Amino acid sequence: MPSSLTTQRRLFMAFLRIGLLGFGGGPSMIPLVRAEAVTRYQWMNDEEFGDVLAIGNTLPGPIATKMAGTIGYRVGGVLGCINAVVAVIVPCIVAMMVLLGLFTRYRDQRWIQGMSEGVVPVVMVMMAQLTWDFFQKSRVVLGWIATLIMGVIAGGLIYGLGIHPGLVIGAILVAALLRPERRRERSEEAKP
């Protein structure tokens, strides 16, 4: 059994690598977490990793930090939990502050203003792609008719009536929890 200092150092290095290589946001980092936690350091086997991932998916919020925190806690206690989360997020938050700090400092330069305008359509396309991805994922499970009906109703409530999206989602979460269990078999067939 390695000493606790070694464990903490390994945790930090593992999640630092995951954070620095994880281009594309949290969900794209899952295979990287597996490579470190299962393959390299053998902190857990594949089945346990699958369980942590499945449990993480039962909760909202970013998946990468939930996995980092849980694995860190299992391996190195509360300190390990904080250590792993910090390693995975802090370096890139600092990089972000430096990058955007420079950007803001020279904002009155015409060409910097041009750059910030030029990037808006790119973000629009990225957002359109995410919208499409969520439509596809939803269509596979709920069917496109239900997806569109739910989408239109949600859009009407949020943008038509000005209801906070958190309330709309909250209501859906409650409805999902209250759904009758007898529809179990049908839903399981409909799984992607």
Add this chain to the structure above:
Amino acid sequence: MIYWDLFLAFFIPNIVGYGGGPAIIPLVENEVVGRYGWMSSQQFAETLALGNTLPSPIATKMAGYIGYDIAGIGGSLVATFATVAPSLILMLVALGTLYRYRDSIKVKSMSQWVRPVIMVLMGYLTWSFLGEGVHDAGWIHTAIIAAISVVMLWRLKLHPVWAVVVGLVYGGFLLG
């Protein structure tokens, strides 16, 4: 109380945002741009664009930077804490209970039923970025940059960083 507002602005999106980091983006925009007016839509788009060029989870990068922009290091810590801590603490405390429900139909339907709402929020955000782009850069430049991005991201499946670089260079030379 700015720290309390910051906490709420990031706590709410992360407690209802099923579907990982990207699902949280439109919810955060709703708070930061729509509700509290801390940033303009364009500043939010910039933050998102530069955030996408860096690795690590997008939700925490957005929280860490926006918190910093609004209330300094303290703000950064509060926003990041509100993003990471609630669901992580819940996960650690209720690991056993959650383990039992990890394959439950009810729990699965929670994240599945939320998707159409997230889709609408993302679609609306796409629409408002379109309006923003046309307003600032004109529809011709917006259409050209968007077309290049579509080819790079959808057809060639290049990493977003390259599309962002193209947008920055194009804007720097032709929109400056």
